[in-house]
Amino acid sequence: MRPIYLDNNATTRVDPEVVQAMLPLFTDQFGNPSSIHDFGASVGAAVKKARLQLQALIGAEFDHEITFTSGGTESDNAAILSALEVMPHRTEIVTSAVEHPAVLTLCAHLEKTRGIKVHTIPVDRHGRLDLDAYRAALTPHVAIVSIMWANNETGTIFPVAELADLAKEVGALFHTDAVQAVGKLPMDVKSVAIDMLSLSGHKVHGPKGIGALYVRRGVRFRSLVKGGHQERDRRAGTENTAGIVGFGKAAELALKFMDDQNTRVKSLRDRLEKGLLQRIPNAFVNGDLLERLPNTANIAFEYIEGEGILLLLSREGIACSSGSACSSGSLEPSHVLRAMNVPFTAAHGAIRFSFSRDNSEDDVDRVLEVMPGIVEKLRDLSPFGGRRDEVSRNFDPV
Amino acid sequence: MWDYSDQVKEHFFNPRNAGVLETANAVGEAGAISCGDALRLMIHIDPLTETITDAKFQTFGCGSAIASSSALTELIIGKTVDEVLRITNQDIVDFLGGLPLEKMHCSVMGYEALQAAISNFRGEQWVNDHDESALVCKCFGVDETIIERAVRINRLTTIEQISHYTKAGGGCSTCLESVEEVLVRINAAMAAEGLITAEQAYVVGATDIRALNNEARASTQSEPVVASGKTPRISPLRTARFPAKPGAASHRLTPLQRIRLIEDAVEGVRSHLKADGGDCELVDVDGDQVYVRLSGRCADCQIASATINSMRQKLHEATGLALCVIPVSRGSHP
Numbered sequence: 001m002r003p004i005y006l007d008n009n010a011t012t013r014v015d016p017e018v019v020q021a022m023l024p025l026f027t028d029q030f031g032n033p034s035s036i037h038d039f040g041a042s043v044g045a046a047v048k049k050a051r052l053q054l055q056a057l058i059g060a061e062f063d064h065e066i067t068f069t070s071g072g073t074e075s076d077n078a079a080i081l082s083a084l085e086v087m088p089h090r091t092e093i094v095t096s097a098v099e100h101p102a103v104l105t106l107c108a109h110l111e112k113t114r115g116i117k118v119h120t121i122p123v124d125r126h127g128r129l130d131l132d133a134y135r136a137a138l139t140p141h142v143a144i145v146s147i148m149w150a151n152n153e154t155g156t157i158f159p160v161a162e163l164a165d166l167a168k169e170v171g172a173l174f175h176t177d178a179v180q181a182v183g184k185l186p187m188d189v190k191s192v193a194i195d196m197l198s199l200s201g202h203k204v205h206g207p208k209g210i211g212a213l214y215v216r217r218g219v220r221f222r223s224l225v226k227g228g229h230q231e232r233d234r235r236a237g238t239e240n241t242a243g244i245v246g247f248g249k250a251a252e253l254a255l256k257f258m259d260d261q262n263t264r265v266k267s268l269r270d271r272l273e274k275g276l277l278q279r280i281p282n283a284f285v286n287g288d289l290l291e292r293l294p295n296t297a298n299i300a301f302e303y304i305e306g307e308g309i310l311l312l313l314s315r316e317g318i319a320c321s322s323g324s325a326c327s328s329g330s331l332e333p334s335h336v337l338r339a340m341n342v343p344f345t346a347a348h349g350a351i352r353f354s355f356s357r358d359n360s361e362d363d364v365d366r367v368l369e370v371m372p373g374i375v376e377k378l379r380d381l382s383p384f385g386g387r388r389d390e391v392s393r394n395f396d397p398v
Numbered sequence: 399m400w401d402y403s404d405q406v407k408e409h410f411f412n413p414r415n416a417g418v419l420e421t422a423n424a425v426g427e428a429g430a431i432s433c434g435d436a437l438r439l440m441i442h443i444d445p446l447t448e449t450i451t452d453a454k455f456q457t458f459g460c461g462s463a464i465a466s467s468s469a470l471t472e473l474i475i476g477k478t479v480d481e482v483l484r485i486t487n488q489d490i491v492d493f494l495g496g497l498p499l500e501k502m503h504c505s506v507m508g509y510e511a512l513q514a515a516i517s518n519f520r521g522e523q524w525v526n527d528h529d530e531s532a533l534v535c536k537c538f539g540v541d542e543t544i545i546e547r548a549v550r551i552n553r554l555t556t557i558e559q560i561s562h563y564t565k566a567g568g569g570c571s572t573c574l575e576s577v578e579e580v581l582v583r584i585n586a587a588m589a590a591e592g593l594i595t596a597e598q599a600y601v602v603g604a605t606d607i608r609a610l611n612n613e614a615r616a617s618t619q620s621e622p623v624v625a626s627g628k629t630p631r632i633s634p635l636r637t638a639r640f641p642a643k644p645g646a647a648s649h650r651l652t653p654l655q656r657i658r659l660i661e662d663a664v665e666g667v668r669s670h671l672k673a674d675g676g677d678c679e680l681v682d683v684d685g686d687q688v689y690v691r692l693s694g695r696c697a698d699c700q701i702a703s704a705t706i707n708s709m710r711q712k713l714h715e716a717t718g719l720a721l722c723v724i725p726v727s728r729g730s731h732p
Contacts, residue, residue: 303431303458304458305434305435305458305459305460305463306460307460307461308410308459308460308461308464311407311410311411311461312411315411332434332537332568332569333434343706344431344432345431345724348431348434348458380416380417381413381416381456381457381458381464382456382457382458383427383436383437383438383456383457383458384431384436384458385456
């Protein structure tokens with residue numbers, strides 16, 4: 001049975017071209033880019049090339065605005081902690097209720113240990129940010145706004161350019177976690193008011209353990225990791241050279257496949273979504289149907305629980321993920337679905353299918369073939385299954 | 399994904415005795431859809447021999463919840479009522495070759511449904527009505543009685559274990575202090591009865607609840623621990639039922655009183671909704687499930703599901719009952 005991977009928002013397959021680009025860094029090009037000799041210089045040039053490749057992907061004005069880190073989580077932590085350090089008189093953070101734990105857990109920690117006030121902006125049932133609450137939270141006390149470009153669970157896109165403009169009006173720095181958006185949405189950061197932006201290698205067919213933080217030129221920055229002078233004093237520690245070169249290659253390929261993401265991959269996603277909703281009653285899409293990543297489908301199947309769906313799909317060789325409580329070990333559904341007020345009859349049965357350029361029409365056909373039977377089987381087992389046509393659908397999508 | 403035993407996988411992929419038992423003469427329910435898992439156990443008991451001749455289940459929940467339900471039916475078919483009253487959640491765990499620690503509550507749900515079914519057969523009220531016992535965890539509707547049973551049967555001595563076995567404290571975690579109080583009281587009693595040693599008994603402050611609170615939020619990253627199926631066996635409870643707390647009996651509600659109480663509470667909620675240009679009406683009450691129909695501005699409101707959630711909260715505050723509020727559409731009747 002050919003395995004079908006539809007969990008690309010969790011991580012992606014490393015592109016073979018990326019692997020090829022990385023291999024020399026483990027053999028001939030083992031040097032330390034800080035060294036003055038030729039062993040170091042050739043690696044330094046390879047790192048420089050990767051920085052240019054990332055600059056091109058996000059549309060930065062200068063390559064030195066890119067700092068390599070260990071991943072998206074470190075980038076998020078570095079951005080927020082730096083802002084608090086360079087603006088000590090400002091003691092508030094604005095973020096959203098649906099951020100990645102990399103931001104939310106840090107904010108909760110800062111609230112508890114440093115007395116930082118955190119404004120968590122709510123979202124509506126389609127995952128759209130409450131702009132009135134956002135405007136109300138923006139005051140000259142705010143050091144940094146950290147709001148994701150696109151949500152990892154639903155794919156909902158936030159209007160970061162507008163949000164950044166509003167943040168500027170009160171003099172706050174604007175950071176965005178673009179880990180899910182990069183490579184899926186065309187970006188030109190030099191033309192918007194974003195000060196800092198987090199990136200991750202393994203979400204764009206690059207290796208794990210490598211990420212980057214974009215810091216606009218002129219924005220003051222304090223390094224999170226203290227030590228040597230690497231990365232222009234912005235991130236100490238000998239560079240993960242192989243990771244950096246692989247990330248660079250992945251960025252180059254992501255730019256090349258940008259059209260593919262927004263045409264072919266998007267049509268695969270749309271066909272899966274439409275097909276599932278046609279074949280399966282009492283199912284609906286979570287997220288903003290109009291402003292959404294081209295590769296993500298989050299579908300709630302009412303009256304059944306997500307873990308069961310994942311186990312049965314896994315037996316068919318299909319990999320995806322769930323916002324349900326049981327599959328994660330927590331007892332409540334995901335914080336994203338709860339923030340969206342997805343009804344509890346559906347939140348437990350929400351499944352995320354996330355595509356990449358590796359997927360094909362056959363993958364969609366296979367899911368459409370097995371999914372109705374899986375849902376039917378679990379609904380037959382469920383004591384609530386028989387009620388499914390009687391209970392109100394007061395949660396109509398869009 | 400979880401490290402489920404082969405038996406758990408087998409009973410999830412090929413559940414035994416799933417479906418509706420038309421001939422059932424006893425039904426027991428545990429859990430609720432809002433809590434993420436729910437089980438309806440239907441059994442047929444021969445009135446002369448008091449032998450369980452058939453059993454079927456319907457379960458909403460994860461893989462281990464379905465497997466636990468399947469295992470439960472296999473454990474009880476062919477046994478007498480007296481025999482099955484000695485079955486505990488640990489028997490379900492053993493039958494399945496162990497469950498991940500975080501999934502122990504699935505086996506407790508099976509135990510609770512079985513006890514409820516037997517009480518139903520005997521025409522008794524199974525003591526899991528929240529008007530009988532103080533509700534400890536509002537997120538998952540867990541009362542003191544359920545915690546006490548799980549603590550005694552499984553000899554639990556930490557707050558985390560209580561969350562794994564009953565879910566109490568696993569949601570908003572504001573009830574952790576109450577959970578701690580209950581644990582201290584029960585462990586002290588168990589130590590006095592010789593069920594555990596004084597050293598094993600939980601003492602106040604043994605766990606930093608604030609830290610636990612954070613851990614609970616972050617625990618999704620940790621590797622699940624598989625509880626051994628070889629947990630030391632203990633004698634079953636001397637009786638399967640616990641006496642109601644002193645004075646609680648006087649608060650027992652008749653079905654009519656209960657419905658009136660719910661009606662009054664819904665009336666209270668209506669005044670709030672009307673202030674926002676909306677309204678609702680009570681359609682039906684079926685056990686813990688309250689069916690309401692939203693109208694006016696509420697019906698088309700973007701945050702109707704938030705309204706339902708806050709209604710559930712308000713009804714709980716007004717009645718002290720753990721109720722599940724289910725919206726029905728215009729013109730339909732559950």
